Amino acid sequence: MTSTQRRPVTMADVGAAAGVSSRTVSNVLSGAKPVTPATHAAVMAAVRELGYQMNVTARGLRTGRTGLLTVAVPALRIDYFAELALAAVDEAERHGWAVTIQQTQSDRERERAVLGGHDRLLSDGLVFQPHALGQEDRDLLVGDQPVVLLADHPMHADVDQLVLDNEGIGHAATTHLLERGRRRIAMVGPNDDPGLSTAGAYRRQGWSRALRSAGLSDASTLVVAQRWTWDGGVRAAEELLARGVPFDAVFCGNDSLALGAVHALRRHGLDVPGDVAVIGVDDVRDAARSTPALSTVAIDVAELAARAVRLLVAQIERDTSYEGPRTRTVEHRVVQRETT
Amino acid sequence: MTSTQRRPVTMADVGAAAGVSSRTVSNVLSGAKPVTPATHAAVMAAVRELGYQMNVTARGLRTGRTGLLTVAVPALRIDYFAELALAAVDEAERHGWAVTIQQTQSDRERERAVLGGHDRLLSDGLVFQPHALGQEDRDLLVGDQPVVLLADHPMHADVDQLVLDNEGIGHAATTHLLERGRRRIAMVGPNDDPGLSTAGAYRRQGWSRALRSAGLSDASTLVVAQRWTWDGGVRAAEELLARGVPFDAVFCGNDSLALGAVHALRRHGLDVPGDVAVIGVDDVRDAARSTPALSTVAIDVAELAARAVRLLVAQIERDTSYEGPRTRTVEHRVVQRETT
DNA sequence: CTGAAAGCGCTTACAG
DNA sequence: CTGAAAGCGCTTACAG
Numbered sequence: 001m002t003s004t005q006r007r008p009v010t011m012a013d014v015g016a017a018a019g020v021s022s023r024t025v026s027n028v029l030s031g032a033k034p035v036t037p038a039t040h041a042a043v044m045a046a047v048r049e050l051g052y053q054m055n056v057t058a059r060g061l062r063t064g065r066t067g068l069l070t071v072a073v074p075a076l077r078i079d080y081f082a083e084l085a086l087a088a089v090d091e092a093e094r095h096g097w098a099v100t101i102q103q104t105q106s107d108r109e110r111e112r113a114v115l116g117g118h119d120r121l122l123s124d125g126l127v128f129q130p131h132a133l134g135q136e137d138r139d140l141l142v143g144d145q146p147v148v149l150l151a152d153h154p155m156h157a158d159v160d161q162l163v164l165d166n167e168g169i170g171h172a173a174t175t176h177l178l179e180r181g182r183r184r185i186a187m188v189g190p191n192d193d194p195g196l197s198t199a200g201a202y203r204r205q206g207w208s209r210a211l212r213s214a215g216l217s218d219a220s221t222l223v224v225a226q227r228w229t230w231d232g233g234v235r236a237a238e239e240l241l242a243r244g245v246p247f248d249a250v251f252c253g254n255d256s257l258a259l260g261a262v263h264a265l266r267r268h269g270l271d272v273p274g275d276v277a278v279i280g281v282d283d284v285r286d287a288a289r290s291t292p293a294l295s296t297v298a299i300d301v302a303e304l305a306a307r308a309v310r311l312l313v314a315q316i317e318r319d320t321s322y323e324g325p326r327t328r329t330v331e332h333r334v335v336q337r338e339t340t
Numbered sequence: 341m342t343s344t345q346r347r348p349v350t351m352a353d354v355g356a357a358a359g360v361s362s363r364t365v366s367n368v369l370s371g372a373k374p375v376t377p378a379t380h381a382a383v384m385a386a387v388r389e390l391g392y393q394m395n396v397t398a399r400g401l402r403t404g405r406t407g408l409l410t411v412a413v414p415a416l417r418i419d420y421f422a423e424l425a426l427a428a429v430d431e432a433e434r435h436g437w438a439v440t441i442q443q444t445q446s447d448r449e450r451e452r453a454v455l456g457g458h459d460r461l462l463s464d465g466l467v468f469q470p471h472a473l474g475q476e477d478r479d480l481l482v483g484d485q486p487v488v489l490l491a492d493h494p495m496h497a498d499v500d501q502l503v504l505d506n507e508g509i510g511h512a513a514t515t516h517l518l519e520r521g522r523r524r525i526a527m528v529g530p531n532d533d534p535g536l537s538t539a540g541a542y543r544r545q546g547w548s549r550a551l552r553s554a555g556l557s558d559a560s561t562l563v564v565a566q567r568w569t570w571d572g573g574v575r576a577a578e579e580l581l582a583r584g585v586p587f588d589a590v591f592c593g594n595d596s597l598a599l600g601a602v603h604a605l606r607r608h609g610l611d612v613p614g615d616v617a618v619i620g621v622d623d624v625r626d627a628a629r630s631t632p633a634l635s636t637v638a639i640d641v642a643e644l645a646a647r648a649v650r651l652l653v654a655q656i657e658r659d660t661s662y663e664g665p666r667t668r669t670v671e672h673r674v675v676q677r678e679t680t
Numbered sequence: 681c682t683g684a685a686a687g688c689g690c691t692t693a694c695a696g
Numbered sequence: 697c698t699g700a701a702a703g704c705g706c707t708t709a710c711a712g
Contacts, residue, residue, distance in 0.1 A: 011705070021684075026708090030707085054459045054460060057397060057704090060401075061397045061688050061705080062706045076426045086422055086441075090416060093443060098442065100440045102433075102438065103429070103430070290630065290631070291603070348689090350688095350690085351690065362690080363699065363700085364697085364699085372692090373698095379698085397689080398688070398691090399689080399690050402690045402692085403691070
């Protein structure tokens with residue numbers, strides 16, 4: 001007995017059934033060239049009859065397009081990146097593209113591999129949030145692959161990048177706390193690894209500047225959170241409490257940290273914002289949903305992801321609206337809710 | 341002036357530079373056949389020299405494998421599906437596969453297209469959570485494409501499926517509320533569209549059975565939530581309050597609904613669980629994080645997604661551990677937190 | 681408007 | 697252990 005595994009139906013098979021060549025089948029299915037109504041009908045009938053499905057890999061080899069976009073982020077465990085990735089999927093679908101998601105785990109080698117690894121990616125373009133990449137890796141950013149960079153600071157003038165004003169974000173958050181009458185404003189976030197977490201470093205600079213402008217100092221209330229997650233926020237708040245240094249507000253590097261910190265502070269019997277005000281950054285979905293609702297410096301992640309996808313698609317399709325590589329600044333705004 | 345667009349480097353180019361044929365380059369890079377150390381070194385040097393990157397589309401056409409898995413879910417806006425999709429990405433990466441995510445928006449045509457659309461998908465297999473598919477579509481489930489189904493009820497004996505015991509889940513949740521002394525137990529969830537939300541219909545049956553066993557009736561406290569989202573939960577709770585029918589507990593079809601319901605109940609001055617106990621289903625990440633922490637019937641989504649991916653990979657790779665299509669039941673367990 | 685043929689860049693039996 | 701050649705299933709100049 002031989003295997004019953006049937007050979008997939010090809011365009012040639014459809015053509016044979018319809019009495020035309022595979023070229024005509026291709027023209028009917030792609031709409032690239034006009035065909036007579038009779039031919040069109042015959043081809044479509046054969047397609048249905050044989051249950052033909054186009055081999056998109058073969059089309060991809062021939063056209064150089066796969067219809068796939070890659071979104072590469074540090075880690076999906078972090079709410080911000082999860083929302084970013086999912087919003088990108090959503091927007092891409094709206095434009096007829098599919099998305100594959102890659103996690104780099106903030107590993108430099110993996111980030112380098114995403115940009116120009118051993119294999120050329122199956123996808124036609126890349127939305128990429130680097131984290132561990134250094135100045136030495138700049139050259140990789142301008143490869144043959146269409147790229148839109150989501151970065152903490154400008155990385156390369158010849159690449160499309162959407163850049164956050166992180167110093168401004170830190171300053172805005174801290175200024176908000178000062179305006180609410182707080183004077184002992186702790187910060188949770190910045191990693192001590194100089195190569196990593198540049199967002200944290202810039203946000204910290206903004207925090208320092210706001211404090212200095214108000215004639216305040218800061219050194220004793222900076223807490224390092226190795227991971228910018230909810231659990232990291234819990235641990236950071238506990239460390240802050242354990243130190244015994246008084247504080248009446250906490251500026252957290254992102255909302256995940258802030259939500260974890262609020263949780264931990266309340267578990268320890270503190271009132272938020274009565275005893276301690278807390279503000280985060282990002283405005284992830286949970287920020288508005290949590291009780292008390294979290295004040296934050298909002299970045300519209302969904303809009304950011306959508307912009308990145310639209311920009312990438314324009315670049316790939318050489319849309320007339322595409323005006324070459326640009327560095328664009330992403331908006332942010334303070335959203336006051338219940339924790340400040 | 342001609343365009344400076346350079347032709348991509350091919351295996352033949354690498355072979356020419358290394359003084360071997362493309363076949364040998366292929367063998368070196370894939371490791372399919374052994375090569376002498378000298379040849380290996382020469383090829384790798386040429387690869388580095390020329391900056392060669394394999395065209396994976398061409399490899400895909402030849403081998404019939406793309407290294408891509410598709411995960412198709414109703415909508416990423418629903419936390420459960422978002423977690424499912426992201427957990428699948430995570431597990432797939434661990435096995436060396438990439439994932440593309442598709443949203444069907446619970447649209448029957450889109451669900452049919454995912455199974456056997458006009459185009460054969462670029463991916464090698466499918467993890468699929470159907471929602472709008474009916475009995476008439478059963479045949480599509482057994483196409484040429486490797487599939488693992490995540491279903492609300494058994495759909496086809498010849499397909500790998502991981503099935504929830506939804507009646508049991510409804511019964512467990514309601515029994516838990518009864519054990520906590522509740523007697524007027526509302527339910528939020530089931531859609532009135534008979535074709536949709538079979539999960540809700542089965543969970544409702546379990547709720548009814550538990551109430552009947554306790555000698556209680558239910559009819560007046562069933563609320564339909566058109567969308568199983570946080571907003572839907574807010575609206576459902578408000579509708580329940582507006583009716584004026586007394587209730588001391590709410591069983592919600594999922595956690596998103598439950599979290600929204602808790603939020604709305606508290607906004608209306610009710611104490612949870614003092615006045616009203618609330619339980620959901622799924623145990624999404626927010627359930628444990630919210631204040632008060634949400635009691636729920638936990639389904640380990642991450643483990644479910646990981647199991648589905650492992651099963652699919654085994655099926656695709658014809659792993660010896662793969663034992664043919666099976667219907668497996670997914671575990672659930674009541675997790676009591678603060679809302680009950 | 682349509683056919684016959686070349687070619688996209690790989691992998692893999694066929695020889696040696 | 698390696699080379700020369702066929703072929704995966706499409707699209708697209710080249711003819712007619």
